Amino acid sequence: LQRAKRAGIPVIATHTYQDGEEPPAAVKDLLASTTTVPFARSGQLQADYVVAQSGCEAKPLIITTNDLLASKHILKGMKDEFAELCPELEPGVIDVPVGQWGTNIKPEVQSYLVKNPDTDWVMASYDDQTVPAIAAIQAAGKGGSVKMTAYNGTPANVKQIQDGDILAADVGESINWLAWSVVDQSFRILSGVEPTEGGDQKTPLRIIDDSNVDETGTPPNNEDGYGDAYVEGYENLWQTGS
Incomplete structure (x- = not known):
């Protein structure tokens, strides 16, 4: 980052920082901008889903990974939402390093x-x-009594929902929409326009479960399930549409 800064090369950090989060002081001045992600919201939505399905009697286990920056926001989102909806509910937590x-x-x-x-x-x-x-x-013999939620909405995971597996819901994010948001931020930097304040491009999340999984395609893909109005919106903004 320091070498890029000295060379006059702008750097954008993407899918790294939580909406509203400032990059660390040692990094902030080396970045031209960021594109942030609603990590905490993904955790909140998982908690919402669990409570919607099982009420405050749910007994969830959370898998977190403390050595990934996003994890603290995802975990906080889950815990804060449970505390708001079901104050007596205490989820279990295990921390497994990414490696x-x-x-x-x-x-x-x-x-x-x-x-x-x-x-x-x-x-x-x-x-x-x-x-x-x-x-x-x-392996624990709990295939009939334990369900899962997850975050990212990768097609392979979404297909597990479609196939009726243990995964009940996935908080999906549109990879294509995220890509357009990064290009938009890049255009702003390259054209001398102020980047989106705080890097928040308002990219969406969507809970995917049995009720809407077929909207993501059969088999699921990265393009379907989130709408496409953002394409026209960005093209109109940058006057690049046909």
Whole structure:
């Protein structure tokens, strides 16, 4: 970043910081702008879904990863929403470093389910945590009683919902919409226009479950399920439409 700054090359940090979050002081002056993400909102929506399905009697387990910057916001969003909706509900939490997802999520989740047999939800902070978590649920013999939520909306995960697997809901984000927002921010920098304040491009999230999963395509893809009005909006803004 320092070398890019000295060379006059603007740098935009994308999908790194929470909406409303300032980059660290050591980094802030080295960035031309950011495009932020509603990480906390993704956690809130997962909590909303669990409560909508199971009420305040839910017994969820949260998988977090403290060595990823977004995790603290996702976890806080989940905990704050549970505290708001169900003050007596205390979710379990396990922290698995990102480099250990493939090896440690399964045994840790399985062990938790054995020790806490009334657990009925596992909430993954990221889609890539779901495969080992589902394996843990099945290994614990809980495939019929424990459901999952996750965040990212990657097509492979969404297909699990479509196929009726243990994953009940995924808080999806439109990768295409995010890409357009990054290009918009880049155009602003390159043309000498002030970037979007705080980097918040208002990119959306959507809870995907059995009720709407087919809107994402069969099989699911990155383009469907979020509408396409943003394309015309950006093209009109930059006068690039045909």
